[in-house]
Amino acid sequence: MRQVALRGLRVRRLRTVLTAFSVVLGVAMIAGTYVLTDTVDKAFSEVFTQANAGTDVVVAPKQVDDAFDSSQRPLKEALVRRVRQVDGVAAAAGGIQDDVSIRNVEGDRIGGAMIFVLALQPEPLDPFRFVSGRAPGFPDEIALSAKAFAEEDLQVGDKVTVVGAEGARHFKLVGSANFGDADTVAGYPAAIVTLATAQALTGQRGEVDTIAVAARDGVTPAQLRSRVGAALALEPLEVRTGARDAAQQTADVGEAFGFLRTALLVFGGIALFVGAFVIYNTFTITVAQRTRELALLRTLGASRRQVLRSVILEAVVIGLGASVPRCSGCSAASRSRLRCAVCWRCSAPTCPRPRRSSRRARSSWRSSSGSS
Amino acid sequence: MLAAMSTHAFEHADSPTGATTIVATAGLHRRYGDGAAAVDALAGVDVTIRRGELTAVMGASGSGKSTLMHLMAGLDTPTAGTVTLDGVRLDQLDDRRLTELRRDKVGFVFQAFNLLPVLTAEENLVLPLTIAGRKPVREWLESLVQSVGLGDRRTHRPSELSGGQQQRVAVARALVSKPAVVFADEPTGNLDSAASTEVLELLRRAVDDFAQTVVMVTHDAGAASYADRLIVLADGRIAQDSRAGSTEEILDVMKAVRS
Numbered sequence: 353m354r355q356v357a358l359r360g361l362r363v364r365r366l367r368t369v370l371t372a373f374s375v376v377l378g379v380a381m382i383a384g385t386y387v388l389t390d391t392v393d394k395a396f397s398e399v400f401t402q403a404n405a406g407t408d409v410v411v412a413p414k415q416v417d418d419a420f421d422s423s424q425r426p427l428k429e430a431l432v433r434r435v436r437q438v439d440g441v442a443a444a445a446g447g448i449q450d451d452v453s454i455r456n457v458e459g460d461r462i463g464g465a466m467i468f469v470l471a472l473q474p475e476p477l478d479p480f481r482f483v484s485g486r487a488p489g490f491p492d493e494i495a496l497s498a499k500a501f502a503e504e505d506l507q508v509g510d511k512v513t514v515v516g517a518e519g520a521r522h523f524k525l526v527g528s529a530n531f532g533d534a535d536t537v538a539g540y541p542a543a544i545v546t547l548a549t550a551q552a553l554t555g556q557r558g559e560v561d562t563i564a565v566a567a568r569d570g571v572t573p574a575q576l577r578s579r580v581g582a583a584l585a586l587e588p589l590e591v592r593t594g595a596r597d598a599a600q601q602t603a604d605v606g607e608a609f610g611f612l613r614t615a616l617l618v619f620g621g622i623a624l625f626v627g628a629f630v631i632y633n634t635f636t637i638t639v640a641q642r643t644r645e646l647a648l649l650r651t652l653g654a655s656r657r658q659v660l661r662s663v664i665l666e667a668v669v670i671g672l673g674a675s676v677p678r679c680s681g682c683s684a685a686s687r688s689r690l691r692c693a694v695c696w697r698c699s700a701p702t703c704p705r706p707r708r709s710s711r712r713a714r715s716s717w718r719s720s721s722g723s724s
Numbered sequence: 725m726l727a728a729m730s731t732h733a734f735e736h737a738d739s740p741t742g743a744t745t746i747v748a749t750a751g752l753h754r755r756y757g758d759g760a761a762a763v764d765a766l767a768g769v770d771v772t773i774r775r776g777e778l779t780a781v782m783g784a785s786g787s788g789k790s791t792l793m794h795l796m797a798g799l800d801t802p803t804a805g806t807v808t809l810d811g812v813r814l815d816q817l818d819d820r821r822l823t824e825l826r827r828d829k830v831g832f833v834f835q836a837f838n839l840l841p842v843l844t845a846e847e848n849l850v851l852p853l854t855i856a857g858r859k860p861v862r863e864w865l866e867s868l869v870q871s872v873g874l875g876d877r878r879t880h881r882p883s884e885l886s887g888g889q890q891q892r893v894a895v896a897r898a899l900v901s902k903p904a905v906v907f908a909d910e911p912t913g914n915l916d917s918a919a920s921t922e923v924l925e926l927l928r929r930a931v932d933d934f935a936q937t938v939v940m941v942t943h944d945a946g947a948a949s950y951a952d953r954l955i956v957l958a959d960g961r962i963a964q965d966s967r968a969g970s971t972e973e974i975l976d977v978m979k980a981v982r983s
Contacts, residue, residue, distance in 0.1 A: 353855060356840060363842040648838050653827020654855045655820060
């Protein structure tokens with residue numbers, strides 16, 4: 353009986369392939385959605401974890417829970433000095449994260465509408481690895497994230513104009529850098545300047561968005577977190593470990609991608625729902641076509657159960673045959689990052705053609721990192 | 725009452741030649757539809773099929789010969805009356821037992837061959853054993869393949885065989901499980917005369933060489949002439965039950981029945 357079912361699948365190859373194809377279509381969308389969004393999540397997680405590798409504790413302003421004003425008030429720079437004096441702190445530095453726009457000498461925009469501006473951090477807090485040139489050391493020097501630098505065909509020594517909260521300023525390009533291992537910052541281009549320059553550009557003189565803290569040897573991030581927390585107990589701010597901070601940022605990005613996952617799953621669900629009908633119909637037709645054959649088997653002494661089993665076996669072979677290779681194909685593709693050949697310009701940092709600007713993902717990233 | 729009749733018929737069914745009864749029917753009645761549209765396909769048939777004989781069942785279209793065969797084989801249930809096959813009352817079997825009985829005690833040959841197109845000739849031939857989960861005995865299989873003349877075509881698909889070859893495979897399939905009785909429903913209805921002769925000779929040899937019991941429904945007097953015994957049905961009743969003679973004699977019998 354098994355032989356009859358399996359042989360039937362092999363001999364009626366076209367029918368088998370078409371039936372399997374309808375199963376594939378239904379399953380692919382769902383599997384693809386999960387693979388895509390999970391891959392994006394994982395990529396972000398890796399980036400934030402890497403970038404936070406040298407950072408044991410992060411100090412950020414407390415989220416203001418107010419329906420009218422969800423922005424965060426920046427921290428006073430004086431807090432950085434107070435953090436440095438806490439026992440067990442090896443280094444502490446203020447950071448600025450904000451949006452600017454950059455133009456080349458011809459006046460054309462570089463790297464899309466918005467670019468992150470990030471203040472250079474001292475070792476070991478520095479998340480940047482310079483791939484060409486050097487880090488900016490003077491107020492009129494700037495470096496770009498590696499991808500934007502390469503894409504815009506820039507050279508070290510080029511002149512660029514940065515437009516920020518306090519108007520336009522001219523800079524000299526001195527290098528390009530990776531953020532952790534990624535050539536973008538969570539999918540976006542970034543400009544790197546000194547802290548003072550960043551403060552001037554964004555109109556935050558004497559203020560920082562976050563303070564990154566590195567622990568001395570022998571002090572765990574958790575210990576350091578409670579010490580810093582105790583020292584700054586009266587301030588309206590949050591102290592979290594670097595790992596927590598990375599997880600938090602990843603979660604925020606994941607949340608921003610939640611809508612994408614939901615939208616895709618809805619489509620996938622519809623595809624599967626329609627697919628279920630297609631599959632049901634296909635099998636109804638299949639069985640109807642085989643009525644004679646099944647009747648013959650019954651006449652020759654096959655039990656109801658044997659006949660039912662042979663039909664179910666056929667369904668299982670098609671179902672598994674179509675969905676297992678599909679799912680494993682998807683995840684294999686994502687492991688080798690081939691998925692980017694089929695995804696549209698996703699925002700994964702590892703994606704060779706990222707989508708430029710998703711306002712939601714971007715603002716979420718900002719709110720988690722803190723901005724004025 | 726009916727049960728008593730059936731036992732009665734069964735116990736006294738031994739023929740003068742010493743052949744014993746393999747199938748017996750008692751008061752067999754089959755009505756299709758109900759009310760004014762009701763049709764009595766069989767209107768009380770008592771018949772016995774004897775072991776080791778080739779019995780031909782003839783009759784005009786609608787005389788009830790196919791219905792009789794389906795009831796005897798347990799493919800259909802009678803409105804009234806009983807069928808006893810190899811000592812077992814079919815009306816007392818549940819679906820599972822009936823399925824097993826068809827599998828182990830009955831062989832079928834159909835007008836339309838009914839081989840599975842996805843299996844090879846040999847796989848079709850042993851299908852009843854495959855369904856039962858048994859392995860064919862090598863020598864028996866070889867002798868069957870020999871007598872069917874399948875030879876080098878055992879791995880061919882049915883679509884690659886001629887009609888006569890397909891029907892011979894179907895006959896071999898009916899014989900392979902050595903059933904108590906083989907029912908053949910118009911086995912030559914779709915064949916030319918040469919292929920018909922081969923199939924009929926094969927059925928004849930099954931009876932003579934393997935002591936197989938065969939019941940054959942046919943329209944064709946020439947086919948019926950291969951039988952030992954001739955049963956003629958008319959209007960759901962037995963009109964004639966005698967030794968089968970030559971083709972001419974059978975044609976005369978049919979003419980007599982019709983008039």
